Each structure stands twice: as structure tokens, then as C-alpha cells.
Amino acid sequence: MTKFDYEIDDFMCYCQSKGLSKSSMRSYEQTLRLFAKYLKEEKRIDSTKEVSREAVRGYIVYLRERGKYTTISNENSREWNNPQNRIDYSKQIANATINNYIRNLKVYFNFMMDNYIIKENPFDKVKFLKSERKKKPFIKDDEFHRLLKCLDTTKYAEYRDYIIIKLVFDTGMRIGETLLIDITTYLDLKNRAINLRAENTKSKIGRTVFFSMKMGEELRRWIKFKDRYIESNLLFPVQLRDKPLLVNNFEKNYKKYCERIGIEECSPHGLRNNFAKRFLMSGGDIYILSKILGHSSVKVTEECYLDLNDDDIRQSYQKHSPLLNLRRV
Numbered sequence: 001m002t003k004f005d006y007e008i009d010d011f012m013c014y015c016q017s018k019g020l021s022k023s024s025m026r027s028y029e030q031t032l033r034l035f036a037k038y039l040k041e042e043k044r045i046d047s048t049k050e051v052s053r054e055a056v057r058g059y060i061v062y063l064r065e066r067g068k069y070t071t072i073s074n075e076n077s078r079e080w081n082n083p084q085n086r087i088d089y090s091k092q093i094a095n096a097t098i099n100n101y102i103r104n105l106k107v108y109f110n111f112m113m114d115n116y117i118i119k120e121n122p123f124d125k126v127k128f129l130k131s132e133r134k135k136k137p138f139i140k141d142d143e144f145h146r147l148l149k150c151l152d153t154t155k156y157a158e159y160r161d162y163i164i165i166k167l168v169f170d171t172g173m174r175i176g177e178t179l180l181i182d183i184t185t186y187l188d189l190k191n192r193a194i195n196l197r198a199e200n201t202k203s204k205i206g207r208t209v210f211f212s213m214k215m216g217e218e219l220r221r222w223i224k225f226k227d228r229y230i231e232s233n234l235l236f237p238v239q240l241r242d243k244p245l246l247v248n249n250f251e252k253n254y255k256k257y258c259e260r261i262g263i264e265e266c267s268p269h270g271l272r273n274n275f276a277k278r279f280l281m282s283g284g285d286i287y288i289l290s291k292i293l294g295h296s297s298v299k300v301t302e303e304c305y306l307d308l309n310d311d312d313i314r315q316s317y318q319k320h321s322p323l324l325n326l327r328r329v
Contacts, residue, residue, distance in 0.1 A: 002046035004036045011111055019204045031104040038062060048112050056122045063098050095131040102126055136273045137265050144169070144274075150260045156229060156239045161253050163222045164236055164245075165271060171209045172275035172293050175268045177201055179245050181235040183223065192216050196294075207294050276301070 008029070015025050039045035042062070043055050102123065109121040139147070148166070153159040168178055171194065180200045181187060187194055192213065198206040211219070232242040251268055258266035272293070279289050290301040
């Protein structure tokens with residue numbers, strides 16, 4: 001191991017102590033290990049102190065020129081991952097992906113500065129690459145109805161997923177947050193609210209989301225159904241076991257349901273995106289939406305506006321036309 005490897009270990013321990021999510025920690029570690037490998041093999045650098053602005057510029061060029069999955073931090077993993085079999089193997093890395101690497105590396109080197117390991121951040125003047133934002137898929141009303149109708153609600157698993165889909169669509173919660181709801185501590189049916197605990201949110205900050213009266217009726221019926229077959233405080237336990245449904249298992253189920261009705265590009269996170277867009281389209285306040293979604297800032301929430309096309313704006317305008325809403329005297 002190089003000195004850089006040990007320094008990365010220290011940073012990852014810091015991330016763990018801050019309570020970062022596992023997905024965030026994986027992103028940081030993958031980025032740092034790949035960067036360390038590049039420095040060692042291409043620049044003969046094995047310490048954070050030796051990283052120069054020139055080495056950083058070289059790495060950005062390297063990322064733009066090399067193909068996807070052609071370089072990995074652990075060569076032994078090629079034997080079981082077989083990256084060469086992927087459809088997008090060796091294709092150009094997207095600018096958005098490179099920007100994520102840059103963002104992660106900026107955080108790491110700022111940490112090293114804060115701990116007096118280095119005097120300046122070699123990434124501080126690195127600008128993000130221009131990136132075309134991929135438009136998020138929008139579920140139309142008829143598609144959503146067809147999606148719900150294709151589920152067999154006489155079966156425990158599909159009835160459970162039916163309620164999950166409706167709840168995420170109605171509240172904008174993340175799938176991971178939804179699957180960890182405990183009825184006794186999270187769910188407030190009287191006030192139609194769900195109190196999300198900090199340890200189960202992406203931002204590690206607790207928040208409250210709300211659901212409609214119609215959703216409240218659906219939840220009451222689901223809980224009665226669930227309680228007939230399993231004793232669990234979880235709102236969405238696995239059938240016959242007092243364990244939460246895993247995110248990746250729900251994602252597989254959701255993809256299967258979408259394929260039933262001929263929707264190819266879909267993911268459960270799209271339900272959350274749809275909630276955000278529909279909230280804004282109906283005249284909802286973006287600051288309120290930011291709180292509901294649990295975003296770190298309103299700037300993150302503003303990205304929802306980028307998906308509004310002319311038809312969306314036209315529909316929203318008709319609801320809020322100053323002339324149409326002028327009071328009669």
C-alpha cells in the first residue's frame with residue numbers, strides 16, 4: 001500500500017464518523033482509489049502532498065480520453081465483473097460523471113487542508129465540465145393508471161408494491177426512506193404525516209412529509225391486510241418475515257411492472273421526480289417543495305424546473321393567469 005492509500009483510509013474513517021450514507025461513501029472511495037491508481041502508474045506519485053495542479057490537469061484529460069470501465073481500482077475484480085462484456089464498455093465517460101469525480105476530489109483535498117496535510121487544494125481552480133442534463137422521464141396520467149392496474153393486488157407482494165408506488169407518488173419520499181417506515185414511530189394517520197428519522201434519510205436530517213386523505217384511506221386498508229398475515233411494526237415488511245423490503249428488490253419489481261405495460265425507461269426514483277414536477281405545476285412553492293424533498297438547498301430543487309416544456313408552462317399559466325383570476329368589483 002502507498003501512503004496515499006493510508007490517507008484515503010483516514011478520509012473514509014472521517015466520512016463514516018460524519019454518518020454519510022453508504023452510497024456516498026462508495027462514491028468517494030471509488031473516485032479516490034481510481035485517482036490514486038492513476039497517480040501511481042502514470043505519475044509515480046504515492047502521497048497527497050505530491051499532487052500538483054499539473055497532475056490534476058493530466059488526470060482530467062486522461063478521464064476524457066479513456067473509455068468506461070477500462071480502468072478499475074482492483075484488477076482482480078475483472079475476473080468476476082467482466083466489464084468488457086458491458087454494452088457501454090470503452091465508450092466515452094460522460095461529463096456529468098467526470099464532474100462527480102472532480103466534486104469528490106475537491107472535498108477530499110479540502111479535508112487534507114483542514115488537517116494541515118497540504119497547504120493548498122490542487123483542485124480548487126478546476127472548473128466543472130459543461131454537461132447536458134438528461135431529461136428525467138415523466139409518467140403521464142394514463143401511464144400511471146395502467147401501471148397501477150397491472151399489479152395483482154390479491155397477492156401480498158404486489159399489493160404491498162402497489163401501496164409503495166402510490167405513497168412515493170403522493171409524498172415525494174425516496175424509496176429507501178419509504179421502505180424503512182415504522183408504523184409506531186413514523187406514521188401519523190390522524191394528521192396524515194410521516195415523520196422521517198434522521199438516520200434513515202440521505203441528508204441525515206429528519207423531516208416530515210404529508211399524504212392526502214385518499215392515501216390515508218389506502219394506508220389504513222393496507223395495514224389491516226398486512227396485519228392479517230405478519231406481525232411487524234414495519235409498514236412494508238417482506239412477506240412472512242419481519243424484515244424491510246430491500247431497495248434493489250423493489251427496483252427489480254418496479255422494472256418488471258413497467259415492462260408489463262411497455263415502459264422501457266423507468267426507475268422508482270422517477271416517482272419522486274414526478275411528484276416534484278407535479279407539485280410545481282400545480283402552483284406549489286419551491287421552498288416548501290425543497291423542505292418536503294429533503295434537499296440540502298433550493299438550488300438542488302430548482303433543477304426540477306429544467307424539465308418543464310412549453311406544454312407544461314402553458315398548463316400552469318392557465319391556472320394562474322392574472323386576468324382570469326382578477327376579482328370582480
